[in-house]
Amino acid sequence: MVFQDHRLFPHLTVRGNLTLAEKWGGRKARVALDDVARFFEITPFLDRKPGTLSGGESQRVSLARGVMAADSLLILDEALASLHPPRKARLLEQIAALPTLIDVPVLMITHSPAEALRVSQKAIGLSKGKIAATGDTRSVLESCGFLKEEGNHA
Known part of the structure; x- marks a missing residue:
């Protein structure tokens, strides 16, 4: 599940947050961490801590973490509400393309x-x-x- 607020673990790197998400499901991720990082354009910050990221970067990491944890359904609960229009437009494109990355239904909650x-x-x-x-x-x-x-x- 991906929320409006990022809810990243501050003591872990971005890579650590994604790796932990993979373990939540108790199974191997449906897609490789590096592929998810490339898809959401977060590869440059894999070794950074969440506190060093901008709001848009944090939201992309949060979306990537949701994808890594998704088992039978990915829920996006107002996941883009706090983003600026240019970043939101790009993330909407990425969300629309998620079926090409994962074989999991996406439930997007939006106003x-x-x-x-x-x-x-x-x-x-x-x-x-x-x-x-x-x-x-x-x-x-x-x-x-x-x-x-x-x-x-x-």
Whole structure:
């Protein structure tokens, strides 16, 4: 699971955080650490501690750690909420490409219809804590009125 706040272990290096995530599942990772590091563009900081990373770098490490730990499902809970638009755009591309890296479904929780449209094929729309619609992403967003509210007709 990847959260909005990074929740990295400060006493471990980036490599240590990723290696620990691999052990959480009690199995060999579905993808090699070096491949995940390249995918999220974090190879240059593998030997650094989280306290030396920027917010965007920390979030990329957090996403990589989530991928390393993912066994049957990867949950991204508002994982991009605190990022600046240019970094967020790049990470959305990477999230959309995750199926090429891992064979695990990705559940992305977001309040942004634009983000949902960019990365998902299927969606569940919630309203007042209840399921309001399910189906293809655009149809769900339209039927729940989320596209009109955001002024996003992409």
